[in-house]
Amino acid sequence: MGRLFGTDGVRGLANELLSPELALRIAGAAAETLSRPGTEHSVAVLGRDPRASGEMLEAAVTAGLTAAGMDVINVGVLPTPAVAYLTGVYDACLGIMISASHNPMPDNGIKIFAAGGHKLEDDVEDRIEAAMEIGNPPRPTGAAIGRVRNVHDEAAAKYLARLAEAVPARVDGLTVVVDCAHGAASEIAPAAYRAAGAHVIAINAEPDGLNINDGCGSTHLDQIRRAVVEAGADIGIAHDGDADRCLAVDASGAIIDGDAIMAVLAIAMAETGELAHNTLVATVMSNLGLHIAMRAAGVAVRTTAVGDRYVLEELRNGEYSLGGEQSGHVVLPKYGTTGDGILTGLRLLHRMGQTGKPIAELAGVVQTLPQVLVNVRVSDKAVVAAHPSVAEAVSAAELRLGDAGRVLLRPSGTEQLVRVMVEASDTETAQRVADELAGIVASV
16 A cells, blocks of 8 residues: 555545545544643544535544544534644644545545644654554543544634734725635635625535535636626635635636735735745746746745645745745745635735735736646656756756746656646747657657
């Protein structure tokens, strides 16, 4: 069996790959690994999104934690960033979120946070997997068995209060359409935006356990684009199933991606001195247009590998205050330990209110360059990606493109593919250079 943990916890088809038996074992091993030594009843925070299989997996995870002697604070249906935040608030030694994020309903996942709500390091995940392999740990009995406390309303109120702290001024007068993806944000996102003063039109906010992410949310933006135009709203904000993402739509229905969102926030924070070291952290997938915009604004950009865990690592190591991904994961470490879509949306609304400018004008600082991606199937992706002829071809292409373009060549994380991505000032040039490089990759 390969490594169980992926880039964001354990995820798969619920009741098949992610069975209740596996969930129980993961929870038990996590409790054994992360419990505080000498503490009779360590505490875990547990939340979930509203997909149907979450009820089954919640029961299994609760059984695994309590069987290991750990008390469970069940916060109910809340976004992933809420569970991370509440893990710290309740001084828990771990937090577990049951969600498959933007994946379709049949899937589910288990995300584990360490004390303070931080994502697990690789070595901790390895220790949990090792504990699962050993199996059959000693089990407490009697009063030593863990207990469960349900704090759904209390937990939601604590998270809403934290979100309110992140908005320095009210946003009265703004009309926002919020696409909740029939997910974990269905109640709390509209409540948070209304509390900030916005007039809120909520769509896809009626979860039935089966409709999460179904043609809606941050991965399906057609509905919110139409809704914003029809309502004459100032902005649309789209979340995914567990609300750790935020993408936006301007008044005309044009999409504002994570790169543009980060640019808006970076410039705002630079003006107020909140942008630590005057630096934004982004991944290699961010468009060159973001880099050009930040250069013009006097903001440095630190680049990481793809994945929010690498963004988080760089934020911690460099003590930076803003980072994220093109997909809409945006992290503000002052207010949270992971990407928070609602927090991001609130900060966008605040910037609009602060400047009196429409979101289209604010986001317009980023002129996205045309991007072409070609996937080349190979026999050994590592060998091909490191081949001297490929490196020479990439260097030559970069020299031709100069400051007006960019080449990114990387092996797929899951398949025998090498991904060739080229950005250039026009689509024709990007396509031509990408095809040339793909041909060289294929010939190795």
